[in-house]
Amino acid sequence: KAGVTQTPRYLIKTRGQQVTLSCSPISGHRSVSWYQQTPGQGLQFLFEYFSETQRNKGNFPGRFSGRQFSNSRSEMNVSTLELGDSALYLCASSPRSSPADEQFFGPGTRLTVL
Amino acid sequence: GEDVEQSLFLSVREGDSSVINCTYTDSSSTYLYWYKQEPGAGLQLLTYIFSNMDMKQDQRLTVLLNKKDKHLSLRIADTQTGDSAIYFCAERGGGFKTIFGAGTRLFVKA
Numbered sequence: 001k002a003g004v005t006q007t008p009r010y011l012i013k014t015r016g017q018q019v020t021l022s023c024s025p026i027s028g029h030r031s032v033s034w035y036q037q038t039p040g041q042g043l044q045f046l047f048e049y050f051s052e053t054q055r056n057k058g059n060f061p062g063r064f065s066g067r068q069f070s071n072s073r074s075e076m077n078v079s080t081l082e083l084g085d086s087a088l089y090l091c092a093s094s095p096r097s098s099p100a101d102e103q104f105f106g107p108g109t110r111l112t113v114l
Numbered sequence: 115g116e117d118v119e120q121s122l123f124l125s126v127r128e129g130d131s132s133v134i135n136c137t138y139t140d141s142s143s144t145y146l147y148w149y150k151q152e153p154g155a156g157l158q159l160l161t162y163i164f165s166n167m168d169m170k171q172d173q174r175l176t177v178l179l180n181k182k183d184k185h186l187s188l189r190i191a192d193t194q195t196g197d198s199a200i201y202f203c204a205e206r207g208g209g210f211k212t213i214f215g216a217g218t219r220l221f222v223k224a
Contacts, residue, residue, distance in 0.1 A: 004156075033212070043157075043202065043214035056211045090156060099145040099206040100164075105156035 004106035025093030032074040050097040118215035136203030143205040
């Protein structure tokens, strides 16, 4: 069974631009969560989607948004990029939206904002 | 609000036991997790413990939970150089989000 895939793996943007990251969960998984990882803030929860519905959202500004499609693939979008948005963005999938389910993480998309 | 804290660094000799500690604040936490992240890789779930358990053992890994003190620890027996990585403690409560600690970087000296 293929793991969680994230595209692109690396991205370089400039301030003010917007970016879209993609995550394909493991086949059959319906829950997708997004995290931002930075050296200073560690891993911070962005949002979780289950069956195309956002279940919870972390403490990030409205510039960060996401969505999930009927095939469970998910995208996150960051508009008006700032230097501080440079980070590794990790996506994780699980079968359901249950804390008992193991979350499987993708390799991440490393975003650099210049 | 919810918070998870852990020490940033731990250095041990190969063959010794490693103990990584973590404290959390959310009393409604139902599941507590330990993840491992190797350089350039995503996170890998090592083990988890349900909040009504005190201990869980899985081969070289032992997780201890003190719910009263909101303290979680991960013991790695016979630590090997391949165990060098960042270890994250995380908790999940009644909401749908997982809160991670900052990670403990484990150095294993040969």
